[in-house]
Amino acid sequence: xxxxxxxxxxxxxxxxxxxxxxxxxxxxxxxxxxxxxxxxxxxxxxxxxxxxxxxxxxxxxxxxxxxxxxxxxxxxxxxxxxxxxxxxxxxxxxxxxxxxxxxxxxxxxxxxxxxxxxxxxxxxxxxxxxxxxxxxxxxxxxxxxxxxxxxxxxxxxxxxxxxxxxxxxxxxxxxxxxxxxxxxxxxxxxxxxxxxxxxxxxxxxxxxxxxxxxxxxxxxxxxxxxxxxxxxxxxxxxxxxxxxxxxxxxxxxxxxxxxxxxxxxxxxxxxxxxxxxxxxxxxxxxxxxxxxxxxxxxxxxxxxxxxxxxxxxxxxxxxxxxxxxxxxxxxxxxxxxxxxxxxxxxxxxxxxxxxxxxxxxxxxxxxxxxxxxxxxxxxxxxxxxxxxxxxxxxxxxxxxxxxxxxxxxxxxxxxxxxxxxxxxxxxxxxxxxxxxxxxxxxxxxxxxxxxxxxxxxxxxxxxxxxxxxxxxxxxxxxxxxxxxxxxxxxxxxxxxxxxxxxxxxxxxxxx
Amino acid sequence: xxxxxxxxxxxxxxxxxxxxxxxxxxxxxxxxxxxxxxxxxxxxxxxxxxxxxxxxxxxxxxxxxxxxxxxxxxxxxxxxxxxxxxxxxxxxxxxxxxxxxxxxxxxxxxxxxxxxxxxxxxxxxxxxxxxxxxxxxxxxxxxxxxxxxxxxxxxxxxxxxxxxxxxxxxxxxxxxxxxxxxxxxxxxxxxxxxxxxxxxxxxxxxxxxxxxxxxxxxxxxxxxxxxxxxxxxxxxxxxxxxxxxxxxxxxxxxxxxxxxxxxxxxxxxxxxxxxxxxxxxxxxxxxxxxxxxxxxxxxxxxxxxxxxxxxxxxxxxxxxxxxxxxxxxxxxxxxxxxxxxxxxx
Numbered sequence: 003x004x005x006x007x008x009x010x011x012x013x014x015x016x017x018x019x020x021x022x023x024x025x026x027x028x029x030x031x032x033x034x035x036x037x038x039x040x041x042x043x044x045x046x047x048x049x050x051x052x053x054x055x056x057x058x059x060x061x062x063x064x065x066x067x068x069x070x071x072x073x074x075x076x077x078x079x080x081x082x083x084x085x086x087x088x089x090x091x092x093x094x095x096x097x098x099x100x101x102x103x104x105x106x107x108x109x110x111x112x113x114x115x116x117x118x119x120x121x122x123x124x125x126x127x128x129x130x131x132x133x134x135x136x137x138x139x140x141x142x143x144x145x146x147x148x149x150x151x152x153x154x155x156x157x158x159x160x161x162x163x164x165x166x167x168x169x170x171x172x173x174x175x176x177x178x179x180x181x182x183x184x185x186x187x188x189x190x191x192x193x194x195x196x197x198x199x200x201x202x203x204x205x206x207x208x209x210x211x212x213x214x215x216x217x218x219x220x221x222x223x224x225x226x227x228x229x230x231x232x233x234x235x236x237x238x239x240x241x242x243x244x245x246x247x248x249x250x251x252x253x254x255x256x257x258x259x260x261x262x263x264x265x266x267x268x269x270x271x272x273x274x275x276x277x278x279x280x281x282x283x284x285x286x287x288x289x290x291x292x293x294x295x296x297x298x299x300x301x302x303x304x305x306x307x308x309x310x311x312x313x314x315x316x317x318x319x320x321x322x323x324x325x326x327x328x329x330x331x332x333x334x335x336x337x338x339x340x341x342x343x344x345x346x347x348x349x350x351x352x353x354x355x356x357x358x359x360x361x362x363x364x365x366x367x368x369x370x371x372x373x374x375x376x377x378x379x380x381x382x383x384x385x386x387x388x389x390x391x392x393x394x395x396x397x398x399x400x401x402x403x404x405x406x407x408x409x410x411x412x413x414x415x416x417x418x419x420x421x422x423x424x425x426x427x428x429x430x431x432x433x434x435x436x437x438x439x440x441x442x443x444x445x446x447x448x449x450x451x452x453x454x455x456x457x458x459x460x461x462x463x464x465x466x467x468x469x470x471x472x473x474x475x476x477x478x479x480x481x482x483x484x485x486x487x488x489x490x491x492x493x494x495x496x497x498x499x500x501x502x503x504x505x506x507x508x509x510x511x512x513x
Numbered sequence: 514x515x516x517x518x519x520x521x522x523x524x525x526x527x528x529x530x531x532x533x534x535x536x537x538x539x540x541x542x543x544x545x546x547x548x549x550x551x552x553x554x555x556x557x558x559x560x561x562x563x564x565x566x567x568x569x570x571x572x573x574x575x576x577x578x579x580x581x582x583x584x585x586x587x588x589x590x591x592x593x594x595x596x597x598x599x600x601x602x603x604x605x606x607x608x609x610x611x612x613x614x615x616x617x618x619x620x621x622x623x624x625x626x627x628x629x630x631x632x633x634x635x636x637x638x639x640x641x642x643x644x645x646x647x648x649x650x651x652x653x654x655x656x657x658x659x660x661x662x663x664x665x666x667x668x669x670x671x672x673x674x675x676x677x678x679x680x681x682x683x684x685x686x687x688x689x690x691x692x693x694x695x696x697x698x699x700x701x702x703x704x705x706x707x708x709x710x711x712x713x714x715x716x717x718x719x720x721x722x723x724x725x726x727x728x729x730x731x732x733x734x735x736x737x738x739x740x741x742x743x744x745x746x747x748x749x750x751x752x753x754x755x756x757x758x759x760x761x762x763x764x765x766x767x768x769x770x771x772x773x774x775x776x777x778x779x780x781x782x783x784x785x786x787x788x789x790x791x792x793x794x795x796x797x798x799x800x801x802x803x804x805x806x807x808x809x810x811x812x813x814x815x816x817x818x819x820x821x822x823x824x825x826x827x828x829x830x831x832x833x834x835x836x837x838x839x840x841x842x843x844x845x846x847x848x849x850x851x852x853x854x855x856x857x858x
Contacts, residue, residue, distance in 0.1 A: 314737065338739040346737055355731045357798065366727060366738045373720045420738065 013076030015040045015203050016061070016092070016172055021070030023056050030056040031067070032227045038172060043194065043204045045218035045239075047211070049248055049500070050300055050465040053227040054207050058174050061205070062094035063087030093165035097176045099157055101149055101164075108132035108145035111164045135163040139193050155186025159193060166202070173197070174205045179213060180301055191217060209299045211504050215239050223247040245504065249467070249496040264475075265290030266325075268459035269342075269428045271311070274320035278306035279483025283320055286478055286485065288428065293450060293460040295474030297467075297499050302480040304463040305347055308430045311461075312344040313337040325427055338367065341427030345417050345434060347463075349410070353417040356406035360398050361387040363405050363416050368423040390419035395445060411435075411442025418449065429453060431462035435469060447473055467496055481505050539792050539804045541848060545841055546811045549818055556822035563696050565821070567687065569813055570698070574705035575684075575763055577809040579784040580791070581712050582756030584805055585749040587788050588716075588729045590797025591640060591647035593750070595654030596757040596784050599629060600777030602658040603761030608671040608771065618680050622762065629758020630751050632658070637750035641743040655781070663773040672770035684766035701763055708756070713802040725749060730798030786838050787812050811837075 016038040023031040031053045038044045048054050059065045061072070063081030072079045074090045081087045087094070101110050108128045109116075117124040117131070132145035139159040149157060158178060165173055179187045194204055194217060208214055214221060221233040221244060231247045233239050268290045273283035284307060288294050296304045309315045311322060313331030322329050324340045331337040337344070346352035354363055365372075365383045372382050387401035394415040398408055405416055414434065421429065434450070435443040450473060454460050464470050470477055477489045479502035486502040553560045579596055586593045603625045610616040610624065632654065639650045673681060683704070687697035716722035728735035728742045736742050760780075765771045789795065790811055791804030815837055819830050826833065 312737075333741075334737055334739045335741060344737065351731070352733050352737045355727045355734050355798075357730050358727060362723065362727075366723075366735075366740075369720050369723060376719050376721065378718060378720055378723060 013073070014038060015042075015075060017071075017073040017076075018057075018061070019071040019073070021057065021060060021067045021072070023053075023060060023065070023068050030227050031060075033070075034224065034227070034229055035070075036222045036229070036232075038203050038205060040171075040203055041198050041201045042219050043198055043206055043217050045214040045221045046205055046207045046224065047209070047214060047221060047244060047248060048224035048230070049467060051226075052224040052230075052248070054224055055176070056227075057224070058094060058176055058205070058207060061087065061092060061174055063092075064094075088168050088170070091169060091171035092174065093168060093170035093172070094174045095158070095161050095165060095176065095178060097178075097180060099154075099161050101157055101161060103148075103150040103157075106146050106148050107136065107143060107152075107160055110149055110160060111135055111145075111167050113164075115168075131167070132163075135167045136160070138166055138197075139163045140189065140196070153186070155182045155189065158182070158186075158190065162193065162197075166197075170202070172203045172205065174207070176207045177209070177301075178206070179208065179210060187213075209504055211241050211244050214244065215241065225249075245497060245500045249500050264292045265457060268325050269311075269461065270323045272321045272323075274307075274310065274322060275318045276303060276306045276310040276483075277315050277318050279303045280318050282482075282484035284485055285320075286488070288459040288461050290457045290459050291454050293454050293462070293473060293475045295470040295477040296461065296463045296480060297470045297477050298480035298486075298503050300465065301482075302503070303483040304480050305432055307480070308344060308432050308461070308463060311337065312342055312430060314344075338424065342430060343367075343421035343424065343426035343428070344430040345414070345421060345432065347432040347436070349413055349417060349436075354405050354413060357404055359402045360391070360396070360405055360408070360416055361401035364390055364401075364419045364423060367420050371424070386419075386423055390422070394419055394449060409439075409442070411438040411445070414438060414442070414446060415449075418446075422453075426458065428459045428461065431460065433464060434462055435464075435466070467499065470494075470499060471496065479503050539801060539807065541844060542790055542792070542804065542807050542811065542841060545837075546807055546814065549811065549814050549837075553814065553818040553822050556818075559821050560817070563694070565817065567697060567699060569810070569817055570702050571767075572813045572816075573806070573810045574699065574701040575760060575767070576780070576783055576787060576812060577705050577806055578708055578756050578760040578763070579780060580787040580805045580809050581708060581802065582753040582760070583781070583784045584788045584791075584793050584800045584802075585712075585725065585752045586647070587785070587793045587795060588725050588797060588800045589746045589749045590729050590732070590795075591746065591749070592651060592785070592795070593636070593753045593757075594648065594651040594781050595632070595636070595658060596753070596760075596781035597777040597779055598655045598658035598662070598781075599632060599754055599757040600761035600764060600780050601771070601773060602662040603629060603758045604765035604771035604776045605662045605666050605671045605773045607762055607765055608673050609666055611677065612671070612673060618677070622680075625762055626755060626758050629755045629761075632758075633751035633754030634747065636754065637747035640750065641746050659773070662776075666773050668773055670770050670772045671765075673766075674769075681766045681769065684763045701767070704763070708759075709802050709806060716800070716802065721745065721748070726798055726800075728798075783812050786834075790838060790841050811841075 014037045018034065018036050021031055021034045034053065034057060036044070046054055046057070056065070060067045063084045063086050066081070072081065074092070079086070079090055081090070102113065105113070111132045112128050117127045129145040136143055136145065139162050141156060141159050141163070149160065152160065162173065178190060182190060198204065206214070206217060218239060219236060221239055223230040223232065223244065225248060233243065266289060267287045269288040272285050274285070275283050296307065298304050306315060310317050311331065313333045313336050316332045317330070322331070324342065327340070329336065329340040331340065331342070350356060355366070361383055364387050369378060372379050384401070390396070391398065391401060396412050396415045396419070398412060405413055408416065431450070435446055438446070450460055462473065471494060474494065476491055477494055477499060479486045479489065479499055481503055486505050489498055559565055579600070583593050583596060606628070607621055607625050610621045611618065636650050636654060639645045640647050682700065684701055686700035688700070689695060689697040716725065724735065724740045724745050728740060728745055732742055761777060764777070787808035788800065788805055789808070791801065791806070791808030793800040793804070812834065815834050816830065819826055819833060
């Protein structure tokens with residue numbers, strides 16, 4: 003059985019015309035079109051938030067588009083669910099693999115479609131067929147091997163075998179190499195090339211431009227939810243050209259404010275190793291009055307750096323000093339007593355107790371030091387909210403309002419107020435304006451500038467290029483767990499940030 | 514009738530105390546309690562008799578002590594199923610130590626209370642350090658402590674006989690506050706009120722109370738705010754088991770005999786039911802001591818209603834109590850949904 007020898011068709015295998023998708027407050031995709039021919043590897047690239055994930059979810063039937071058409075082999079399709087997409091021959095290989103690691107390989111490949119005999123699983127048939135699909139992806143393994151025993155790279159090949167077994171003609175692979183070793187990546191490349199030879203098409207989504215150059219026949223670039231260009235000839239697939247296409251929007255950023263004169267070093271990390279990327283020691287300094295942005299792609303280890311500094315995922319090596327005093331935060335309690343504050347990435351899960359009042363959220367961190375023999379100082383609590391609400395321009399009917407009823411921007415200001423109440427030396431911000439409207443964003447930027455002006459050291463992570471460019475005095479760029487480089491004020495351009503952020507191992511860029 | 518007006522006064526006082534600090538759902542349970550009281554009073558002449566009312570107040574206090582304890586654990590989002598067995602272990606050990614082994618009163622009392630605290634400490638450590646589920650830890654506790662109680666005593670009933678009148682007066686004394694023959698306040702009620710006030714102050718006025726409420730609602734946010742969530746949960750388990758031990762001691766002093774195989778049976782469920790009726794969410798983060806008081810009273814009055822008004826239904830008592838609790842919880846959920854539809858101003 004050679005099911006992967008796909009019969010030839012005239013129309014493009016997949017054509018997408020004018021797809022749009024809106025989420026509350028965001029236009030994720032706006033009139034996006036693309037084509038995938040038979041036996042073609044199409045690379046889909048773009049910055050964080052360019053709309054790649056939304057597009058692939060629509061193609062895989064996870065979400066319906068608001069407008070636009072999907073044609074498979076020239077026939078218009080409507081996908082009401084993942085099954086419809088599979089039926090049409092489109093299979094999505096998720097970034098996080100969707101396998102049951104308590105089952106064996108064969109069980110995973112045929113999950114939900116198990117061959118049966120007399121109502122019972124036909125294990126023999128299952129394993130026989132599974133072995134054939136495994137050979138197709140270059141795996142010479144016993145199909146009865148428990149999945150949990152396979153390294154991640156092989157699990158991914160099993161997932162591809164599973165997709166092929168559903169007669170998929172188009173595989174959509176979302177960041178397939180992000181957790182693979184160099185050798186596993188090589189194997190995957192070989193498999194993809196072999197599949198292409200057999201007539202299978204692939205949409206390859208990756209931040210690693212080196213891979214794109216090696217593998218893709220054609221490149222489609224998305225930017226801010228729109229088509230931002232295409233490279234149709236293999237020879238034209240060049241690193242710098244792709245970067246320019248991903249970035250090249252009109253620069254309409256907010257005017258940068260004068261930078262504050264940096265004072266003494268307040269936060270110093272020496273060879274700091276996070277549990278997420280223990281092989282990459284991180285060294286950097288942040289001075290009083292300085293706003294330092296950490297840029298990088300999703301998964302580059304930026305959030306992990308902040309949570310390690312804050313003691314949530316304690317460091318596995320290295321040293322941290324705050325205002326010259328060494329600290330080793332093993333918990334947020336240690337970090338707070340050293341003068342660190344963290345506005346976390348997930349406001350609702352990590353930043354706030356949603357059902358509690360504005361006032362109670364604001365006082366949560368400073369409750370103990372300001373208490374009298376363990377009793378809450380209610381007068382001080384009222385003073386704090388009476389002071390913070392106007393100072394941060396928080397729109398709330400009152401300080402007894404539960405924070406869950408506030409808008410995202412006002413919620414974020416409550417989180418900030420909570421930390422300002424303890425008078426921190428270093429303010430760590432993780433995606434400080436995620437999901438916040440433009441007006442509140444500008445207010446939060448103003449506030450951060452004001453705080454830096456008062457001598458606070460600010461270190462923030464952002465996935466938004468605009469935010470890095472407009473808020474930071476300088477930037478650290480991370481790539482796969484290491485500091486790929488630092489950019490001083492004068493070097494802080496989108497091109498430079500993207501170069502460093504995308505600097506995969508095959509590329510020449512270095513700090 | 515004097516009893517009637519007293520009920521009204523109590524309601525009015527409760528109303529004043531509730532306003533501003535308590536959500537309408539506690540008013541709902543107060544209403545339910547009032548309806549059950551009224552029904553029983555109409556159905557049976559014995560309900561409003563002084564002795565019966567004293568007994569209701571007395572038993573409400575005993576179950577209320579257990580309920581306050583478990584409420585602390587429930588507020589953290591956990592559960593304590595071991596309460597009935599701790600009541601049993603302490604209930605048989607106290608007379609066993611004093612009568613069989615000749616321990617002094619002070620040593621015996623101190624030992625059983627410390628035993629309760631130690632049990633809570635172990636539960637808390639297993640939950641916070643090893644990350645075991647509270648349900649599992651305290652379910653094992655439920656089995657272990659009853660087994661130990663039966664083993665220690667060879668399954669023989671333990672009691673004080675006619676001795677230890679002084680110690681037993683902790684649970685049996687009555688203070689005639691309306692003169693001879695009028696309503697007398699049971700000593701247990703005084704003990705309960707002291708504990709209730711302490712618990713309410715702790716929960717609503719101290720930093721640790723605020724920490725418990727915050728971590729019950731969002732443990733991660735609490736941890737990110739520098740709260741030692743593990744230590745706070747540990748404290749909750751210690752409070753729960755210590756109050757269970759105190760309750761067990763008072764129960765055995767009151768009844769004067771404890772049969773290891775059934776003493777305290779199902780008491781954890783009464784305590785949990787009272788806490789839930791009184792406004793504790795099993796999701797954590799919510800709880801009011803006043804609600805617990807009303808919830809405990811409702812459990813006791815329901816039992817009283819069946820005994821007085823429908824003794825022929827004693828066999829189905831559990832079904833009736835379960836049905837009323839279920840109705841209360843359903844009504845509570847419906848009220849909450851209605852409230853959610855029109856957002857608070």
